[in-house]
């Protein structure tokens with residue numbers, strides 16, 4: 023349904039997108055995950071025909087969006103990060119306006135009524151958009167994307183700024199839409215893609231560094247445990263001893279000092295349980311352990327893991343190490 027080949031977008035010497043390629047089939051829910059500035063909005067803006075590319079190819083439903091944007095756009099419903107809502111219109115006036123804008127040929131009333139039912143805004147149809155809560159406004163934004171029943175839906179950070187209840191509701195709605203449409207959503211929240219998407223494309227500094235099924239990525243994350251160790255030990259000796267341990271992938275000093283103790287961050291090598299080794303290193307050296315606890319992996323840690331496994335190229339590996 024969507025084909026992106028060697029897509030590059032340059033702003034001066036800065037690559038917002040650097041040779042990105044991926045394909046997405048029908049009725050998939052795919053998450054585009056990356057930190058701020060990774061290139062997610064750039065990808066979505068090119069996919070939806072709002073931005074030109076420096077080089078590369080993009081087609082949606084077999085139509086080249088760069089060469090034939092008007093035709094290709096008919097296949098896409100787009101919810102930008104800031105939904106293009108007219109605050110002074112009522113919901114139904116606005117949806118009729120979008121219906122006309124898209125030159126929709128479906129039965130006007132039945133189509134708009136059905137969309138309002140699906141996104142659960144029937145009860146606010148006659149309310150002024152500007153008076154609605156952020157959650158309802160987001161639903162109206164999704165409703166406008168659904169007009170003309172496009173096979174592809176593209177949502178840019180659809181849950182940003184919503185409260186926890188609204189976030190759950192919007193995620194449920196996206197799951198429902200995934201049964202009938204190909205959905206691509208961008209987010210910088212790992213748990214969001216894990217809960218909504220079947221597949222995750224990870225983008226960092228304009229490059230795609232991973233493209234995996236969600237359960238595969240979740241397994242990788244479960245295998246990657248990080249610990250926080252507070253121990254009474256000489257700094258240099260302790261770091262050297264842990265780094266020399268076969269099961270430990272990384273040992274870094276954390277800034278948290280307390281009396282004669284130091285605090286270290288320890289990461290296991292994939293699939294290796296390092297808890298006993300950590301105890302043995304400490305007991306052999308007579309280093310009392312004050313605290314030893316697992317720490318959840320952050321998105322940044324997962325990036326570094328993926329890059330370290332060679333999925334992001336050698337230059338990134340060096341940079342990640344330098345940061346660590």
Ligand code: ADP
Nearest residue numbers: 033037038056057058059060061062063064065
């Ligand atoms: P994301 O959506 O993942 O936060 P963006 O696609 O917005 O990332 O941005 C990717 C990179 O491109 C960033 O480094 C950003 O600063 C840069 N960028 C985006 N738009 C412009 C622009 N109009 N002019 C110059 N640089 C831009």
